[in-house]
Amino acid sequence: xxxxxxxxxxxxxxxxxxxxxxxxxxxxxxxxxxxxxxxxxxxxxxxxxxxxxxxxxxxxxxxxxxxxxxxxxxxxxxxxxxxxxxxxxxxxxxxxxxxxxxxxxxxxxxxxxxxxxxxxxxxxxxxxxxxxxxxxxxxxxxxxxxxxxxxxxxxxxxxxxxxxxxxxxxxxxxxxxxxxxxxxxxxxxxxxxxxxxxxxxxxxxxxxxxxxxxxxxxxxxxxxxxxxxxxxxxxxxxxxxxxxxxxxxxxxxxxxxxxxxxxxxxxxxxxxxxxxxxxxxxxxxxxxxxxxxxxxxxxxxxxxxxxxxxxx
Numbered sequence: 001x002x003x004x005x006x007x008x009x010x011x012x013x014x015x016x017x018x019x020x021x022x023x024x025x026x027x028x029x030x031x032x033x034x035x036x037x038x039x040x041x042x043x044x045x046x047x048x049x050x051x052x053x054x055x056x057x058x059x060x061x062x063x064x065x066x067x068x069x070x071x072x073x074x075x076x077x078x079x080x081x082x083x084x085x086x087x088x089x090x091x092x093x094x095x096x097x098x099x100x101x102x103x104x105x106x107x108x109x110x111x112x113x114x115x116x117x118x119x120x121x122x123x124x125x126x127x128x129x130x131x132x133x134x135x136x137x138x139x140x141x142x143x144x145x146x147x148x149x150x151x152x153x154x155x156x157x158x159x160x161x162x163x164x165x166x167x168x169x170x171x172x173x174x175x176x177x178x179x180x181x182x183x184x185x186x187x188x189x190x191x192x193x194x195x196x197x198x199x200x201x202x203x204x205x206x207x208x209x210x211x212x213x214x215x216x217x218x219x220x221x222x223x224x225x226x227x228x229x230x231x232x233x234x235x236x237x238x239x240x241x242x243x244x245x246x247x248x249x250x251x252x253x254x255x256x257x258x259x260x261x262x263x264x265x266x267x268x269x270x271x272x273x274x275x276x277x278x279x280x281x282x283x284x285x286x287x288x289x290x291x292x293x294x295x296x297x298x299x300x301x302x303x304x305x306x307x308x309x310x311x312x
Contacts, residue, residue, distance in 0.1 A: 065099075072096035077105050078112030080120075118224075122185060139181045144193035144226065146170055147181060151230055152204040155237050163227045163234070182227040190229060191221050204237065211240040255293065262294045278305045 065073070072088045076096040084093035105113070150170040154161050161169070167178040184190075199205055209217055217236065223229035263277070271277045274297065281291045288306065292299045 068092055069095065069099075073099055073103070074109075076100040077109035078116055080116070118185065139177075139184055139186065139189065141189045141192045141196070143177075143181060144190050145196045145198050147226070147230070148193055148199050148233070149202060151233060152199070152202045155234075156202075156204050160234075160238075163230045166230060167227070182225065182230075184226045185224060186226075187221065190226055194220060207244070208236050208240045211243055212236055259294045259296060274301070275305050275309070278302055279309055282306060 068088055069092060072084060072092050073096045075084060075087070076093075077100055079087070081093060081097060084096060087093075088096070147167055147170040151161070151166045154166065154169065163182060164178075167182045168175065171178040171181070193199065200209075220229045220232045220236075223232055262281075266277045266280055269280065271280045274295070277295055278291055278297075281294065282288075286294070288302050289299060291297070292302045295302075
């Protein structure tokens with residue numbers, strides 16, 4: 001047993017020696033992970049330098065656009081670079097601007113860009129006019145509301161005025177202000193005016209809202225100028241008026257058809273005279289005004305027939 005134990009110890013030592021030699025061989029052929037590989041580091045730095053000129057394309061292609069990148073890309077067409085930087089930061093803003101150059105804009109982006117260019121041009125024009133000492137007309141929400149109510153009042157009176165006539169009627173003593181507010185592009189104040197209590201409680205506005213609905217009436221907010229918005233309002237009124245007249249004609253036609261059927265039914269029942277027809281309808285429980293409408297008689301005639309029938 002002692003000789004066998006010594007033999008096992010010798011075998012373990014031999015195996016341990018072989019493992020140590022194998023480990024040294026592996027260590028000699030593989031890199032030491034504790035020390036950086038200078039060649040690979042230099043390649044990484046060089047690649048980073050080459051990507052620095054086009055950082056947006058590299059990040060988007062390697063990792064895909066983030067949620068902020070996608071939002072910034074949508075806003076890149078409608079917002080200025082300063083606004084983009086305020087909202088997303090300089091890096092994401094520049095990346096979105098660079099990416100948007102190779103992307104076809106949508107209709108919404110095109111219209112948004114046009115609105116932004118208009119606002120910027122109007123702002124620059126206003127600054128230039130102030131610098132030149134030219135007085136710039138300022139219009140309040142009350143001014144817009146006054147013009148809209150004036151138009152609704154004229155329409156309610158049966159007048160169909162032009163847009164020039166509306167603004168002149170609103171500001172008869174200030175023709176410059178009338179022209180200025182007609183050409184104004186201040187959409188926010190215009191929207192507040194349409195949503196004001198004075199406009200929404202007007203009978204003509206209520207009638208148009210019931211006919212066209214809120215969504216259709218909001219088309220007035222999409223106009224470029226206040227004059228164009230008033231023109232849309234006028235068109236909506238004319239459409240509402242035509243619908244109301246058509247409904248009135250249909251109702252009248254239905255009443256005439258009902259009267260004809262009622263007279264034919266009375267004739268079939270043997271009622272030939274006006275007195276017999278009035279008394280027959282009265283016995284059916286119909287009121288005097290309804291009898292007069294169905295028989296196309298005056299209300300006084302119907303009352304006289306009923307009174308004489310009770311007396312005699």
